[in-house]
Amino acid sequence: MAVFVYAENINGVYKKAAFEAVSYAKAVADKAGDTVTAISVNPTDSSDLLYKYGASNVINIKDEGLKNFSAKAFAQAVNEVANGNIIVFPHTTDASSVAPMLAIMKNYSLITNALEAPESLSPFQVKRRAFSGKGFMHAKAEGNGVIVTVSQNAFGVKENAVSGSEEVKNLSVANDDTKVISHEQSSGKLDLKEAEVVVSAGRGMKGPENWGMVEDLANVLGAATACSKPVSDIGWRPHTEHVGQTGKAISPNLYIAIGISGAIQHLAGVNSSKTIVVINNDAEAPFFKSADYGVVGDAFQIIPALTEKIKAIKG
């Protein structure tokens, strides 16, 4: 059972999600007694980065036409080179847009949001995220080909160095169904879905002018920032930071929730975080029931103090 993996790059650079997907593919391949072939579109990063996580073949698609992303054109390109019956994708925005189109092209089953290595390979069965984090589903694929997308930060990045080789494939896929007009990338900001530590704040912060202290705490922790839904609804923070059932689902190692009540819809997006710290001035806030550590007190006093203490130990 040949295992292929789509190693997504952003502007040529591999992200953590790509390494995680390759790590996952390696676990699948070990189970199948086969090797991993990674596919990337116009990477500038070295393939060595993918060998490190277990890919022994890397197919670098070179296609000027794929400078801009289109789900369909990328699916076509991957379809041309992915000659295996198991294809792994990260569950990033772009990769999870390509995967369903490829599933139809190949007439394969598609299982999204996988959380663990597969429970069995034939049939392919895996535990996946469902009900927005309020439950899990064990999904079984029918037929003999399967595409699986791996929920970010769930399986983890696992080093597993192999010696690898690279092949360049020149393609020219038609990419004319969409045309990019403008592209805005905020540089230097940590990707919320990839972050190991997330500092999140809610309506308890009273207003956008108070977010400076939240960002200071995030900075000393090397964390991404997030917020509850009402905060982004009012426009205190961009909606890209909204986590929860109707926002982003995240699973960092550490989630610090400040001035967030812990409504069921908020929890749905964050309860798979490994450690949860809740800071709230209301001892009855429901979030304490889902936390590992809790502090009852005023955020405006606690955040600066905590920031100083963490700065001190980070030295």
Added chain:
Amino acid sequence: MKILVCISSVPDTTSKINFTADKSAFDKNGIQWVINPLDEFALTKAVKLQESQGATVTVINVGDAGTEPVIRKALAIGANDAVRVNLDPKDSYSTAKEIAAVAQSGGYDLILCGKESIDYNGGSVPGMVAQLLNQPFVNASVGLDVNGNEATAVREIEGGKETISVKLPAIIAGQKGLVDEKDLIIPNMRGIMSARTKPLQVVEPASSEVKVQGVSYDSVPPRAAVKMVSPDNLDELVRLLHEEAKVI
């Protein structure tokens, strides 16, 4: 312009999720059903295009008769008519096949969906429909304008956004931002009354092939009891995070 909006009927966001005793299925007892919140953004966008451009808006739902209250709600919000494919959907693939079949015969200029449903979190139906119809697909859309037979969509990308133009017919999967939260339409009495008389066509499924099965389900294991730390002893919190949880 003809717009088709895909609507999924999902457990209300406050629902506790339980499974049957043998864990083989989601337990529907006592569940209130709502329009998938991400689909609501798509529906509201469609109704806005109906107002500004005279588009007609058809909602489609793949579901058994139990989903009709949710379809009526979509009509009350402003859709012109509705189609229900009479199939309790078992996976994304079978759902996408039915939507594509209806879309094919209806000749729609634009298909709008939410980017995923909050129950099974597949996030697969929109892309599958696009490929089945061989139409362009824009996912995670946070903005949309239509001008003649071209649309301009803003899509979320990792760490930013991208504005693209796309030739219609096309499929756009939206999320919050496609319309503002405050612009979501709450049906008024007139809408609710008129929804009762709007056409709701029921069609039989074209096929029933399933590619993925839910074999069993698990609940989320409870967390250990919370450890409370005094606000006057943040050193202790830092110590716990460092030494016990090993996360900083």
